[in-house]
Amino acid sequence: MSVAALRYTFSSYSIPSLPSLKPWKEYSFHIQESSMRSAINAERKINNFLSGGTLPKQVWVDLKGVYGLSDSRLSINTLGHDFIIYCSTASTSFAKEAWLYRAHKNSINADLRYKFNNRLKNLYTLLSYIPDNLAERVFNNSTEGNKVLAFSEHLIQYPFALDKLFELPWSDIVNLTNRTDTQIEELISLLTPSEHNLVPLLKRIKTFNREPERRLVFVASMLIAPTIERIEFTGSSPLILNYPFSRFFTEQDLIRYLNQTGAYMVH
Incomplete structure (x- = not known):
């Protein structure tokens, strides 16, 4: 069939x-299809370099062009150092990736913001x-839904x-x-x-079908971003499912993903 x-x-x-x-980057809606494959690997490789290790050329290319964590080869930028500081206290791997997407959204780097906005446009499409x-079946983090x-x-x-x-x-x-x-x-x-x-x-x-749950990380990051931003601005936030994510997630989903990023004041 x-x-x-x-x-x-x-x-x-x-x-x-x-x-x-x-090219994949023109229609993708997430960033983890690089030599690092995840924010955890990016963290590990940056820490290895900061501890005196060496990194292959392709890693430096991805750190700069994909993750925005390096200005050039052999140079971790401010965002990269902020990322490592955050990772040292982040409660989950999801939190690290969600932080990275929000950093791109709010970056002073126009290229990073452009790439982020393009990813978001692709996701909305x-x-x-x-x-x-089909909403629940696609976004329930099952193998079938992720595929x-x-x-x-x-x-x-x-x-x-x-x-x-x-x-x-x-x-x-x-x-x-x-x-x-x-x-x-x-x-x-x-x-x-x-x-x-x-x-x-x-x-x-076939080439880009590895670890497909990484796509859900971006969707869930966008789901919780408005709530986290309101909490950071006001100190607390109501639980609001913003459109279009309100079509696909429940309030319990929102709470579950928020809880993976830390303790937040919600009501």
């Missing part, structure tokens, strides 16, 4: 003339296509395909998206010559 589901997903496009695959009846999130991220550049994907029954969506690398290759082998424009997309999905 998976190849039929894939064909239905792209049925609004002429596949032989499908628009070219964009995805959220606009997920129907209410759907990881797969659908790559369709942000193909919005008609996003629309069609979420028209499918849940079982067909999962059958298409919850696939191993070997199963993605098997799916590619079932395509006809006229469908070969889908091959680069499927190979990209």
Whole structure:
């Protein structure tokens, strides 16, 4: 059924003339597809350098261009040092990544803010296509939900395909998206010559399908950001689910993610 589901997903496009695959960073909505893979790894590698260790060139490239924690090779910037200070007291790995996204949102660095706003725009695009009846299944941090999130991220550049994907029954969506690398290759082998424009997309999905729960970290970070900002400004905050996240999360979800970042005054 998976190849039929894939064909239905792209049925609004002429596949032989499908628009070219964009660079991942242009349609992604999170940052953890780098040589570090997570904020925890970024923390570990920065601490290693500050303790006298050395870092490969690609790590420095990602520290500067992806994480915004370095101004150049062999130089951790102010944001990087602030990040390390925060990590020393952060209660969870989620808190570290949530802090990093908020730092990008509020950075004085125009490039970091631009990249953040582009990620947020991409996330909103995805959220606009997920129907209410699938909201809980996509964002419940299950393997199936996370795989759907990881797969659908790559369709942000193909919005008609996003629309069609979420028209499918849940079982067909999962059958298409919850696939191993070997199963993605098997799916590619079932395509006809006229469908070969889908091959680069499927190979990209395979390459960037590791640890898909990292995508949920960004969504949850945006869920709690307004509440944390109100607490930091006023000392307390009501529990308010802001749109569009109010379509996908409950008040209990909001509390659960807030509790992963520290003790906050909420009511």
